Amino acid sequence: MTSVTMTVNGKKMSGEVEGRTLLVQFLREAQGLTGTHVGCDTSQCGACVVHVDGVAVKSCTMLAQEAAGAEVTTIEGMANPDGSLGVIQQAFQDHHGLQCGFCTPGMVMSAADLLKTNADPSETEIREYLEGNICRCTGYHNIVKSIQAAAATLRG
Amino acid sequence: MPKDHDGIGASTKRREDVRFLSGAGRYTDDINLRGQAYAYFLRSSVAHGNLTSIDTAEAEAMPGVVRIFTAKDFEGVGGLPCGWQVTDRFGQPMKEPGHPVLATGKVRHVGDPIAVVVAESLAEAKDAAEAIMVDIDELPAVIDMKAAVAGGAPLVHDDVENNLCYDWGFVEENREAVDAAIRGAHHVTTLELVNNRLVANPMEPRVAVGDYDRTTGEHTLYTTSQNPHVIRLLMGAFVLGIPEHKLRVVAPDVGGGFGTKIFHYAEEAFCTFAAKAVNRPVKWTCDRSEAFITDCHGRDHVTKIELALDAEGKFLALRTDTLANMGAYLSTFAPSVPTWLHGTLMAGNYTTPLVYVNVKAVFTNTVPVDAYRGAGRPEATFQLERVIDKAARELGIDPIELRRRNFIKPEQFPYQTPVAVVYDTGNYHATMDKLVEIADVAGFPARRAASEAKGKLRGLGIAHYIEACGIAPSQLVGQLGARAGLYESATVRVNATGSISVYTGSHSHGQGHETTFPQVVAEMLGIDATQVDIVHGDTSKIPMGMGTYGSRSIAVGGTAMVKATEKIIAKAKKIAAHLMEAAETDVELAGGQFSVKGTDKSIAWGDVCLAAYVPHNYPLESIEPGLEETAFYDPSNFTYPSGGYACEVEVDPDTGKVEILAFSAADDFGNVINPMIVSGQVHGGIAQGIGQALLEQAVYDENGQLLTGSYMDYAMPRADDVPMYAVDHSCVTPCTHNPLGVKGCGEAGAIGSPPAVVNAVVDALAARGVTHIDMPLTPARVWAAMNAAG
């Protein structure tokens, strides 16, 4: 076991991990941040997407020790300081961009990553960007609408 | 008033979203109990074989191992029960081989569990599982259904001749009349088709956590289920022998189900059993790869369908022969899917007077097959809507016109079909008209020409479906072989200040019940919906529940809630009458106020509730204090949503790739509680239907190895595979036999869309001589079909 420390949602978090401990296991099991989900084992579904040092990664395909010293943001860190839903989260509620909610944390994290680099994505760009996030409930229609709405709000 | 804002018909935002969006959902895998151990299932890597020995000695000595279980530990424990018995066309019961919790004597599919390691950590359990020595005498596997029943094939179960579970005929008395009508018809259109085998793939894999309290003897199972009470009943009564009051089943937030989380699975029984055996909580979390070889699959029919028509295109008779795959064992509701959920829908929206459906259910060395979104009804709709399209082309009649000629007319309802069911209401001409409008069918020729100009082949496909939802009348399904009732319960508990908790036996795993159910209660009472909360998914809290599947929640569960709320209102009126010193018959409830007809006397909802719990001034001589009512509702009929679906595609003639350019749906769901949520249900169903039509298929090789065992080979629809959808549910014929007039909307999208997509692709390729392509219409298949025909 090795001790690993990283900053998660602005807080320093440490834990004992094995070499094989995945970042998602560190978050879910060691830190109790169960908002990040595991929906597959081939790095495709995207339920586990978090941000590491400002970019989206699949936390099921990154070792906890690889994130040592990094700044990690999870779905639990996406709300406003007062705990209310952030802009992207709110847009998902407003536009019914989720049903069972299982893929949702990854969707929100991917959407946030997209909107950082593309303030006004087209429908096609959004759909292409979500290639690594699978949703089985919504048929994506309202996810696309949610992200478009969030983009409009963020543009002001 | 609040009710204008968030009552029936309002697109109220979902309250459950706040926790899901905050990462605060509580899914089963988020539950970790103090001292829990982890279970790992060692599964068969071969499809068929005799288990000659299992040696766990070395594995038991491995670090962290708590205990290793094999079939020996389950002697005296029941097998997994089947909840539906089908009677074959000779009056004999179906063959019902046992389904042990752990494979006993034989393994019958890749993934069949052989042993379970319970260890301190999952990694240690996996390490130890590798050290278990298993000897399997491999037997030839039987995978192909036609081969399985042809005679001389290997037997999945030694005592099931020809691997035939049942040979079912419906309506058997019509058999000869149908044959005669087809022999004498002006035209017969014949089609052989495959309804491809699918994997439901809810994004949350299954999880089970078993717990046991030695001091009380109470077992608790946390599980990813659509119907915790059904699991309690099946597992308690048939597998483990635990009475209900000592068995609590909790299905907390569940990340999608689509049918595959209805069934009772071995892992649930195992974790419940093992928690007592090792005296600590036992948790099992399914990997996606494991899900592919353990979650029940869906569909998997091979069908020949024949439609007889007269010279005017009127349908005279319909005959179908289907092989339906059961997999290696009978899952919970598997026998009902290709029979009662399929044959009874073969009249579709049409006046076809004679229908005969033959279904042979077949055992193969594959994962069990059971209900998947739509369950039987998509298979029926697909056959029917494909054969009608083919007939239209053969007869040179416009496919929309051919359907209209044969639609049951609005004035013909209630309509007795030749396949047992009675449609209460519907207006198929209206939904077809609406579809033609929203899909801009009139503009299609111009769009096709534009596509052709850039070298693409454009096609328009139409389908019109009917389904039977709101499953369903208990006495009827009992006659048909169901071993469970299909009512629903609700308890409405009004608290002293007027806030309300509704305890429903329905289960929400994405459908938004926490939002829509309060809309109904709020509407009835004239109070704000935020005063109403829903409790579901826990057998210790809810009296009884049959759960959520078959688009039944609002039609059956919602009606139970309405009935309980009606009882609340009746009692509250008595209290209000007493408080206002008026006759009970003069008391009215509106806008959250009780008032006396023709006077200015009124009293607020909250004051009446308070009086019920502080009965100082209260008619104690005639009614009890308190305000809580329970209702069980058993419907008198199914509900029959219907609708028209249109798909427009472009096919790339160089590669065979199909692109969906537009998709429209005009549904009649009866009355709608929350239009936003209903649209969302349709969207999701359409995406799954598009997935079936273009992308998805579970494929086994001849040895029974699943070739599509992960998302690397099983193609899930992604955001760029589907378009925006135009959905409409403004055509409303309210259900006549439930008070809300609702029909259910959960499965429609998955039922109407596959034939619309395939019809569109065939339309695009018709000029090249293509008449049919089996799903999924992958680029490779479309390209091959174009070349074969051309």
Place this chain on the structure above:
Amino acid sequence: MYDFEFVKPASVADALAALSDEDAKPLSGGQTLLPTMKQRLAMPTKLVSLAGMAELIGVSAEGGVLTVKGATPHAKVAAEATAYPALAALASHIGDPAVRNRGTIGGSLANNDPSACYPAAALASGATIVTTAREIPADEYFQGMFTTALEEHEIITAVKFPIPEAANYQKFVQPASRFALVGVFVAKFATGVRVAVTGASEEGVFRWTEAEEALSSSFTPDAVASLKAPAEGMIGDIHGTPEYRAHLIGVMTKRAVAAAA
């Protein structure tokens, strides 16, 4: 996953030292290795992390050659390989955005998945694979699916791509994995045209010499319109027959030429 020791060396030299242990393996972005290890199909005792090592990251162009350092993630190549737009475009469509933030060019080329994109670019460009031990021409580097000229514990430090006059990559995706069912990279140099095909062959990435000859004479879609790649030796699986893949090679080549010309 079996457990292993994770080490994160500060330099390539330290990485090589760490890799001298038996059963040690380099870990770059891990987007293939980690899923493989999850299935317990690989059991290294030590993983030596190369990701994020400054000396292994960077994209630069000089003298008609684009150099991508070994641990450069796909997203960085997509953003920064402006001197070689076809390569940037290829990198921008590998996997998905999250995968592109982790996966690296060195990892991809070392793995040599028969349906990966980068091998097609390297082979068609006539790239040079620079390792800790030597420089290997692409024509010698790719030796069949999942097989390369790399020796045990040799690390790819950079890939040097001669920048063509015109180039394009066309990928026809396998619908599930979104890897290339067939991918064709066409690169036109003053000395001639090179065409590399990924996804299709049982031998991994290969050069389609008939197309190269035809395109070297006339760099037009018509030049390859009548060419047919042979189906023999092509992969046949549930996603496509050998004949279909062979057909797609022709279609994708034609489209790549049309897009590049």
